[in-house]
Amino acid sequence: MNENHKCCAGPEWAEYLHTAVLPSVTRGVDLGRDLIEVGPGPGASTEWLHDRVQRLVAIELDPHAAAALTIRFAGTNVEVVNEDATALSFPDGTFDSAGCFTMLHHLPTAGRQNRLLAEVLRVLRPGGVLIGSDSLHSVELHHFHEGDTYNPIEPATLLIRMQALGYEEITLSVGHAMTFAAHKPR
Numbered sequence: 001m002n003e004n005h006k007c008c009a010g011p012e013w014a015e016y017l018h019t020a021v022l023p024s025v026t027r028g029v030d031l032g033r034d035l036i037e038v039g040p041g042p043g044a045s046t047e048w049l050h051d052r053v054q055r056l057v058a059i060e061l062d063p064h065a066a067a068a069l070t071i072r073f074a075g076t077n078v079e080v081v082n083e084d085a086t087a088l089s090f091p092d093g094t095f096d097s098a099g100c101f102t103m104l105h106h107l108p109t110a111g112r113q114n115r116l117l118a119e120v121l122r123v124l125r126p127g128g129v130l131i132g133s134d135s136l137h138s139v140e141l142h143h144f145h146e147g148d149t150y151n152p153i154e155p156a157t158l159l160i161r162m163q164a165l166g167y168e169e170i171t172l173s174v175g176h177a178m179t180f181a182a183h184k185p186r
């Protein structure tokens with residue numbers, strides 16, 4: 001990620017996720033015991049989520065971010081894995097829930113975004129839930145991502161894509177950003 005993303009490690013970003021995003025997207029959602037988080041970055045979402053499950057597996061593509069996250073969460077219930085979330089090494093049905101925050105727009109093509117969503121669906125147990133959020137397209141964010149991948153998803157297409165991939169009971173909320181919850185069929 002480019003230098004602008006250093007703010008994702010700061011307290012303001014964590015405060016935003018912890019107050020404006022995570023409480024609402026998890027309301028009424030059973031996260032179960034085992035949660036997989038894809039694209040945790042510096043760990044603001046991980047920090048909030050790991051207290052709410054017994055085990056959190058964080059899948060981070062960037063080796064430096066993964067190493068920093070490993071140090072940050074040493075001795076906790078967080079296991080950091082440095083791999084590509086579009087090709088997960090876990091068997092089908094391993095997790096009760098999945099989290100995907102502010103990262104889908106970092107996948108360069110719709111095909112890779114779909115591949116990630118399909119992989120998450122595969123590793124969820126039947127009845128498991130994916131929760132997540134992403135920013136909406138803006139010129140400001142386009143400039144923010146200069147020299148970096150910026151492939152924002154139009155919310156209506158995300159809904160259709162998740163449905164086509166096999167998710168059900170999909171809820172999508174669009175405001176300042178978009179949040180979503182989608183289930184694997186039982």
Ligand SMILES: C[S@@+](CC[C@H](N)C(=O)[O-])C[C@H]1O[C@@H](n2cnc3c(N)ncnc32)[C@H](O)[C@@H]1O
Nearest residue numbers: 039040041059060061062084085101102103106
């Ligand atoms: C903008 S950060 C979001 C961090 C955090 N979820 C948050 O909301 O603060 C996006 C993260 O996704 C990671 N990422 C991008 N593509 C990925 C992939 N295919 N598999 C796993 N992680 C990926 C990036 O390395 C980066 O750390």
